Amino acid sequence: AQRVTQPEKLLSVFKGAPVELKCNYSYSGSPELFWYVQYSRQRLQLLLRHISRESIKGFTADLNKGETSFHLKKPFAQEEDSAMYYCALLGAGSYQLTFGKGTKLSVIP
Amino acid sequence: GAGVSQTPSNKVTEKGKYVELRCDPISGHTALYWYRQSLGQGPEFLIYFQGTGAADDSGLPNDRFFAVRPEGSVSTLKIQRTERGDSAVYLCASSLSGGADTQYFGPGTRLTVL
Numbered sequence: 718a719q720r721v722t723q724p725e726k727l728l729s730v731f732k733g734a735p736v737e738l739k740c741n742y743s744y745s746g747s748p749e750l751f752w753y754v755q756y757s758r759q760r761l762q763l764l765l766r767h768i769s770r771e772s773i774k775g776f777t778a779d780l781n782k783g784e785t786s787f788h789l790k791k792p793f794a795q796e797e798d799s800a801m802y803y804c805a806l807l808g809a810g811s812y813q814l815t816f817g818k819g820t821k822l823s824v825i826p
Numbered sequence: 827g828a829g830v831s832q833t834p835s836n837k838v839t840e841k842g843k844y845v846e847l848r849c850d851p852i853s854g855h856t857a858l859y860w861y862r863q864s865l866g867q868g869p870e871f872l873i874y875f876q877g878t879g880a881a882d883d884s885g886l887p888n889d890r891f892f893a894v895r896p897e898g899s900v901s902t903l904k905i906q907r908t909e910r911g912d913s914a915v916y917l918c919a920s921s922l923s924g925g926a927d928t929q930y931f932g933p934g935t936r937l938t939v940l
Contacts, residue, residue, distance in 0.1 A: 721868070749926055753931075760829070760830075760931050760932060760933045760934070761869070761917065761931040762930075762931070763928055763929075763930075766928070768926075803868050803869075805868075807926060812857065812859070812874055812881075812882070812921075812924050812925055812926075813859070813871040813874060813882065813885065814861075814869070814871065814929060815871070816868030816869050816870070817868050818866065818867055818868050819867075819868050
């Protein structure tokens with residue numbers, strides 16, 4: 718069975734400080750990993766996916782197959798980054814996303 | 827263009843009643859998904875449509891839940907004999923053709939069963 722774990726329910730950082738949102742997964746094959754974000758009163762939206770290797774809004778995430786992790790990082794947090802962040806996994810040949818429970822990021826001015 | 831829309835945005839019902847939740851996917855998207863998000867949890871998969879057919883309904887919790895997509899566009903999630911445990915946000919998503927295509931989510935319907 719596949720599983721996504723986000724160990725932190727809430728993460729508070731000061732503006733300008735580095736941010737790391739942790740995500741670990743359990744899956745026997747080669748998954749595709751995603752980060753979705755939900756800003757206050759907005760819908761869930763894709764932030765980035767590992768296969769595209771992009772940096773979106775200053776965020777990056779690297780898939781570490783050895784540690785089965787896909788941590789989300791940003792060097793300098795901004796107030797507008799405050800949101801709920803969900804890590805999600807798509808199994809090979811699958812279409813259903815498996816989500817973690819989410820981490821609420823609060824950036825303190 | 828318009829994103830995924832869902833109606834109603836909020837639904838309050840009484841235990842034992844029947845409810846229907848509607849999803850309008852992005853035009854041209856053949857794949858449609860329903861997820862359920864309970865308080866403090868991430869979204870959990872319910873059912874996946876490719877065109878008009880339910881390709882995978884393995885996430886539906888029991889036979890009180892049913893979904894249709896008769897013309898390959900709009901989908902309706904139907905819940906019979908609602909229970910308090912059905913209270914959650916029901917999310918719909920669509921993607922261009924399924925597989926690893928990006929899933930675009932709707933705003934959700936918050937269902938409260940009293």
